[in-house]
Amino acid sequence: MKIARGRELLTPEQRQAFMQIPEDEWILGTYFTFSKRDLEIVNKRRREENRLGFAVQLAVLRYPGWPYTHIKSIPDSVIQYISKQIGVSPSSLDHYPQRENTLWDHLKEIRSEYDFVTFTLSEYRMTFKYLHQLALENGDAIHLLHECIDFLRKNKIILPAITTLERMVWEARAMAEKKLFNTVSKSLTNEQKEKLEGIITSQHPSESNKTILGWLKEPPGHPSPETFLKIIERLEYIRGMDLETVQISHLHRNRLLQLSRLGSRYEPYAFRDFQENKRYSILTIYLLQLTQELTDKAFEIHDRQILSLLSKGRKAQEEIQKQNGKKLNEKVIHFTNIGQALIKAREEKLDVFKVLESVIEWNTFVSSVEEAQELARPADYDYLDLLQKRFYSLRKYTPTLLRVLEFHSTKANEPLLQAVEIIRGMNESGKRKVPDDSPVDFISKRWKRHLYEDDGTTINRHYYEMAVLTELREHVRAGDVSIVGSRQYRDFEEYLFSEDTWNQSKGNTRLSVSLSFEDYITERTSSFNERLKWLAANSNKLDGVSLEKGKLSLARLEKDVPEEAKKFSASLYQMLPRIKLTDLLMDVAHITGFHEQFTHASNNRKPDKEETIIIMAALLGMGMNIGLSKMAEATPGLTYKQLANVSQWRMYEDAMNKAQAILVNFHHKLQLPFYWGDGTTSSSDGMRMQLGVSSLHADANPHYGTGKGATIYRFTSGK
Structure with missing residues (x-):
């Protein structure tokens, strides 16, 4: 059978790796161990070399799947393992390929006895159809080759030359790409196509040396409010192209990621050289994936800004303590002296003020009290009371954050999202007062101490907003709150199979455990308890392990590298020539x-x-x-x-x-x-x-x- 020559995918080393016969025990046991029937068929031959040759032909057809004549080398350990089973000398194989007719007669008999099928046009079409479907999901050539070979083995089809498989994979992948590009391109409107053309041909208004695509692909730089706003500007530009209406949800996620990575590498001039369907499809998929990346980067900057806010608060507190250390020590000394004077006055029934002025002048005492009031912090102080001045640095970007990003959560976290909506509404309306009935239960105790004004009922706008933004960061990072359009922070349900997909595929999971949670947890608990009992019974026999008073202790491991070895290593390095x-x-x-x-x-x-x-x-x-x-x-x-x-x-x-x-x-x-x-x-x-x-x-x-x-x-x- 002739197949049109296409591009070869593998290097000579990779082809050799595909056709190489492993020497591990699992392969020997699975493919090269003969049954009683196998031995009966093998032993029909009179000569040793023919028996061994027939057995080797049978073994290599099972794994790796190519005919004996295609296999360049078979490990000696494999030959010895096979020859031992049939009771012949391994060296007899040297005399086997004396007559070519014998090789083909044996191959013909193996096909007849074991139902192996020759790779013909019919098998090519069946395999190509299978590969085409896989290529719609994953375009990686090595993955497709592995799947192709596994499919042929499973159907007992004798593998053709590996270059034939490469060309078949290449054609299947090319056809799958063409189908993908046509599917995506057909779902685009003429207006969307014009916008896609514009980003690779038009210059960015504020950066004349860059196309719009080049501007969109720019790395974000260091995290700052300004960087956040630049990222949001790009995100909103892509959203303005209305690409969310393009139907790609039915396409496999792996394939979309592969095409997106491809799009991220191409420069605008490269896109202009592509055919329209390919150009529009890769651009669309890349831009849709880019919106996810930009969303993630935007929230990551918010994450860093909150960390920076808290870090600056801690540093400010440390700086205050450092600057006021001498004064605070002076006040402690004053307190000690005054305290001793008051104790003496009471015990000896002396005039309090005279005793007090004997240790500190009255004017000095008054000044010390006033100075202490200035130095004083709240009784249960932490650095959060120093953050109010930092509020405006967050305001450089947080209104945009809450306006552009959409958050979802479970019912348990609805109060947090209600608070987000309240702040978003205040930003849009220009109101400054936080409603008295705003949710606060989700806010941590540390923030609550600073949440209210002196009257105890009015909510402090600055602290409420900082607390909500901090809690939002924590809940998103914990996975309790998701961000619409994000890859890293998407809804947990999006990571899972849909119920319909799971019901269709759960029968072929090949998992070695029960799909029932009750059965699984029961078995794991039982196994865990058995191991604990074994450990309790054998704890005295284990080296470096002790079990005392219900506590398991492990001895510290000794240094892996002795000092002598380190010195020897250093001497070896000195022998190596210096090289750029x-x-x-x-x-x-x-x-x-x-x-x-x-x-x-x-x-x-x-x-x-x-x-x-x-x-x-x-x-x-x-x-x-x-x-x-x-x-x-x-x-x-x-x-x-x-x-x-x-x-x-x-x-x-x-x-x-x-x-x-x-x-x-x-x-x-x-x-x-x-x-x-x-x-x-x-x-x-x-x-x-x-x-x-x-x-x-x-x-x-x-x-x-x-x-x-x-x-x-x-x-x-x-x-």
């Missing part, structure tokens, strides 16, 4: 060839020598988080436009994944890493990165010294 990071990266590229995976997105051409240098510079700029502009300034001979071009057209997601696969596979084959482990475990932790540019996610953390940075979650394998 740029030279090291070029050496790795030369050794592994990972740079060849950065093929051009439009013509699939590999980078030449000059382009490779530009790619390495772009990788360094991104990896060191200095950005392409500063990298261009620091690299003689390279311009920002060159770096931007390769990052746009060569450093897309698939290319990055392929390049990373080359590096991981190369590392996996090395002998030295095996001294650390086999790579089946990992250590995960947050890594603090100092940021040299303005970022919404940058914050100060005294634990890591001065300056702002961000914490990135990463992992290192045991190898």
Whole structure:
């Protein structure tokens, strides 16, 4: 069967990984362990090499699924495991492929006995239909290839050449994209299409060197009221395009996210080169996803502003205590002296005022009392009473926050949302007095102490608004209140399957636990109690574990790295030659060839020598988080436009994944890493990165010294 040649998706290393036979026990037990019937069929052959060859053909058809002639290498441990079951020498396989007819006769018999099916046009159409449906949900090529191979195995279809599968996946993905683009484009009105054209062709009024799309994609910068208002301006611009009417809710979330990421990388000139359906669809999906990101960023700025407000209050209190420390100590001394004088006057029945003036002059005493009144704070004081002056810094953006963002909650949090509506209404009407019947029960005790004026009934507008905004932040972060149009803070129900979808799919969940909560919690409770009983019975036998008076104690672990090992490690590092990071990266590229995976997105051409240098510079700029502009300034001979071009057209997601696969596979084959482990475990932790540019996610953390940075979650394998 001939299939039209399309684009190949995998590198040679990735093809080898797909066709490689693992040596783990699960694969051996599942696919390479023969039943009694299998052995009876295998043993019909007289010669050892034919018995072993037939058995190996049967095994590899089961997994990985290709014919024996397509498999380049079979691990010795697998051959030994198979030969041991049929009682022959593993070396007899060397004599098996003597006659090609024998190979095909055995394959024909296996197809007949085990109902394996040859991959023909009929199987191609069936598989393509399956892949097309999957590609509507997920356009990732590697994922589709895995699904394709699993589907063929499940239906006992002998796998064709892997390049055939690649081309089939490519065609299915292309057809799915075409269908998606047509679906989205048809739901757009002519007016909406004109607006979409406008954002990639028209210049922004206040920034003549940028298109509207470029303006919309600008990073937010550091969190501030001004940044908040800029984000809201972009959010309202997109909302003004009325894209919410476009019907995309029936499209799979994964596919929408993939197309959105694609849209975030394309510059306006790239969009202009696309066909209309593709251009409008990717733009629409990207802008709809961008509204979610902008909504999240807007509330994140509010989160940071509230944190900043409270932090400034604490610092103000600390500063007051620091400045007034000497005066407060002086007042304590005065209080002690006056107290002792009063005690003496009472015990000895002396004139109080004479005794008092013997320790402090009357005028000094009066001045001290007045000064103490100025220094005095409320009896149960905290820093919240110092925040009233900070109210107006919040007012720079909070009216816009409450006007633009819409909040929903469960019934338990309705009082909070009622308070939000009251403040929103006061902002619109210009009223200053908070209604006496405004809800206050949801406000914490700390804020309530400052909520009322001196008369005890009038609500202080400043403190009421600050308290509501603080409680709103806390409830949104806790998930009790959702934000309409947000991704990070959306309603919890949106994370779940709909009831209809769940009823249709729950029978195929393949979960190893009961879907009944009562059954599940009963089983877990029983299992937990059994383990507790075992622990109680064996606590004396466990190393470093003790159970005393109902308390479980674990001994502190000793240092993993002895001092001798640290010294030896330091001596090894001293032996390594000093090398520039740029030279090291070029050496790795030369050794592994990972740079060849950065093929051009439009013509699939590999980078030449000059382009490779530009790619390495772009990788360094991104990896060191200095950005392409500063990298261009620091690299003689390279311009920002060159770096931007390769990052746009060569450093897309698939290319990055392929390049990373080359590096991981190369590392996996090395002998030295095996001294650390086999790579089946990992250590995960947050890594603090100092940021040299303005970022919404940058914050100060005294634990890591001065300056702002961000914490990135990463992992290192045991190898």
